[in-house]
Amino acid sequence: MKTTCPLPCRSPGQRPGFLHVAAVGCVPWLLGLAVAVALPVQAQTTDPSTAPVNAEPTSPVALNYVLGAASSWNPTYTGSDKHKSGLSPVLSLQYGRYRLSSSRGNAVLNHGYDDRNSGASAMLVEDDRFNLSAALGIDSGRSSSDDIRLLGLPEVRSTLLGRISAGYVFDEHWSVNTGLSQDLLGRAGGTQLGTSLRYLFDLTPRTRIGVGVGADFANSTYMRSHFGVPASASATSPLPSFSAKGGLYSVDMSVDVMTTLSHRWVLFGSANVSQLRGDAQRSPITQRATNYGVSIGLAYRCCR
Numbered sequence: 001m002k003t004t005c006p007l008p009c010r011s012p013g014q015r016p017g018f019l020h021v022a023a024v025g026c027v028p029w030l031l032g033l034a035v036a037v038a039l040p041v042q043a044q045t046t047d048p049s050t051a052p053v054n055a056e057p058t059s060p061v062a063l064n065y066v067l068g069a070a071s072s073w074n075p076t077y078t079g080s081d082k083h084k085s086g087l088s089p090v091l092s093l094q095y096g097r098y099r100l101s102s103s104r105g106n107a108v109l110n111h112g113y114d115d116r117n118s119g120a121s122a123m124l125v126e127d128d129r130f131n132l133s134a135a136l137g138i139d140s141g142r143s144s145s146d147d148i149r150l151l152g153l154p155e156v157r158s159t160l161l162g163r164i165s166a167g168y169v170f171d172e173h174w175s176v177n178t179g180l181s182q183d184l185l186g187r188a189g190g191t192q193l194g195t196s197l198r199y200l201f202d203l204t205p206r207t208r209i210g211v212g213v214g215a216d217f218a219n220s221t222y223m224r225s226h227f228g229v230p231a232s233a234s235a236t237s238p239l240p241s242f243s244a245k246g247g248l249y250s251v252d253m254s255v256d257v258m259t260t261l262s263h264r265w266v267l268f269g270s271a272n273v274s275q276l277r278g279d280a281q282r283s284p285i286t287q288r289a290t291n292y293g294v295s296i297g298l299a300y301r302c303c304r
Helices: 027-036 107-110 220-227 231-235 277-283
Strands: 063-075 082-094 098-101 118-128 130-139 159-169 174-183 191-204 206-216 246-261 265-276 290-302
Touching: 027 082, 063 107, 082 290, 098 107, 107 130, 107 246, 107 265, 107 290, 191 220, 206 220, 220 246, 246 277, 265 277
Parallel strands: none
Antiparallel strands: 063 082, 063 290, 082 098, 098 118, 118 130, 130 159, 159 174, 174 191, 191 206, 206 246, 246 265, 265 290
């Protein structure tokens, strides 16, 4: 019997391009299918008294959590030449294969091995090398009040994202991750694909460093809402109209440092640089194509 996707995969008359393959329009349906056929995670046990501080976690099914805060300095929006600072919580709550996390919470909980995005997630498949997970997260969007250059432009509304992520560990140092996300509420969030390559090593028995490079792609729906200037905004914005096309829009590099101050307390920090590409770089919204950001935080980790 042929199975069909309950959502349209491409608008009538739309030319197929990057990410406009049949599977893209079906991402929400595929998320439900993946959860329905999820395989159980094999829990492993270790003796915590013999495990090194930075050992890769293999705890039995139990409640584990991270509670902390981080101070960050980042651009006011992607492509801005201005920065803002702020204090945000670092949280992660895990029970078995289910997890609820804020930004950075996953990495702190898993000793730097896990850089999955924030939100509610479920591990579908996991072994020594490969993992597959499904998640729901919130994209907070963008307000025209975030920066004077955005005045008069349409708001980018907050929305619910569905995401499928896969990772593969080559050895104790190298790993690769890929994630496909879809706006589930149809609020012009579109479809995004991100991929990263990471190198992880121990500088000392207590300090772990991760270096990563990545690339982000998006379809035209996402690009138009985040980097386009609609002709309808000509009466309220001085920026010229611009229609952004889908494709590669950003490449980045990051360095993360994590130090265990004690068995439970962790000090961590990160620095990243990203460069907009393609129509994201050419957009009149973009003031600076190369963006920088840093953060530092402290967290309590229990009970691994």
